[in-house]
Amino acid sequence: MANYNEFLWVAFPWLAIAAFVIGIIWRWRTDQFGWTSHSTQIYESKLLRLSSPLFHWGMVFVVIGHLMGLAIPKSWTRSVGISDAVYHAIATYPGTVAGIAALLGLAGLLYRRIVNRSVFLATSTSDKVMYVLLGGAILTGFFATVSLQLFGDAHGYDYRETISPWLRQLLVFNAHPELMVDVPWQFKLHVIAGFTLIAVWPFTRLVHAFSAPVGYTTRPYVVYRSRDTRTGPVKEHVAWEPIRSHTEQLDERNETPSRGA
Template sequence: MNTFLYVVVPYIALTVFVAGHIWRYRYDKFGWTTRSSQLYERRLLRIGSPLFHFGILLVVLGHVGGLLIPESWTDAAGISEDAYHFVAVALGTVAGVCTLLGAAILIYRRRTTGPVFSATTVNDKVMYVLLIGTLCLGLGTTVLGNLTDHPHDYRLTVSPWFRSIFYFQPDSSLMAQAPIGFRLHALAAFALFAFWPFSRLVHVFSAPLGYLTRPYIVYRSRDDRPTRPGWERVR
């Protein structure tokens, strides 16, 4: 069972994640967008959206730190586990609360603003359930875990397991030792990853960092037009 949940599921999810993005990019560049609803309503969006987005960027940053950097490295740098844990929990809680608060505002807005609600697709709803579910499980585990006296050191279980997936030597036994909250959070995250390429979340991968360096005005020749897409039959 553990092998299925913590080895098979992650690999399936990640495969779908990567292949899905490639496929979506090739098949559906036109649908690759933020699908912003700011035109309909901007008052709530101006509070909720930055709160959510900046919050979740911090959350992602925290996960990169927590999952990818082994405990031995921070030890070597002279950071004690307690100090690390304190900073991680503090920052993580703040970021998580910001994200959830922003998401709550956005969902309230989505439900109550007529045009926004009617522009919401089933796809969006599934995405919201997965995203908010993952967020709640993560934040809940962190907060509840720290209310007890002995918070779980996920950097000895979850993190090595997560890294082991990418070494192609997955160790499901590590994950089996983690508390149920962490396990559920990880599974929800993989479900989200598998759904990701088919949702509006793809816009994460078009973060326009190139804007910082490109010239202001883009010139293009008529001949630059993409020729017939590869997947289309030659007529």
């Protein structure tokens, strides 16, 4: 087997995973203040309200589809009565819809970031690298799905015979690069793009994906001062008062009863 196959399907994925794990730990220990999405909603919100949910929900279902296809062996789905044809339909059509949603959302976010000057000026170098790699991973995956699974052979390419076992064995340090040799180039390109994105993940704003609001349900209530006028006297703030003559002020003082009366 050629050396580049050993590198692409053994060394490179392990290096990417190591960079991911070490980078996440380093980022958490040294840059918790920067562990955010660096939101730019203050600069523009109309496009963000549309594009962000479309992208994030699309990616949620894309990730779920990847986990089902890569982590669950074919023998398990067959054992519960799911045929290969049914699995192919379940994985392909909803996956295509999720991919379209993620692509449209990403396109909206990119358009917003490029067109809106304030948002563009708030875009860092790491953001630009992240968008390029994120877009590359999504586009290559969508292209592989459409070209091979949707418009390819009747049953598509069975990646559960090659890519899935290759990845599962890779994660337990039992690499079998020969499983990836005959994989279509579309899926190979997607795998490389995906691991490249994983390698740089900790050094971009993508770390906010691991900031689940676990403590939100147990945090104490925030007490605010009530605005109900029935809870107590309310002091009215007068912005301005008309100027009165000195005689009017003296008459008002004379009409006010003295404290000792």
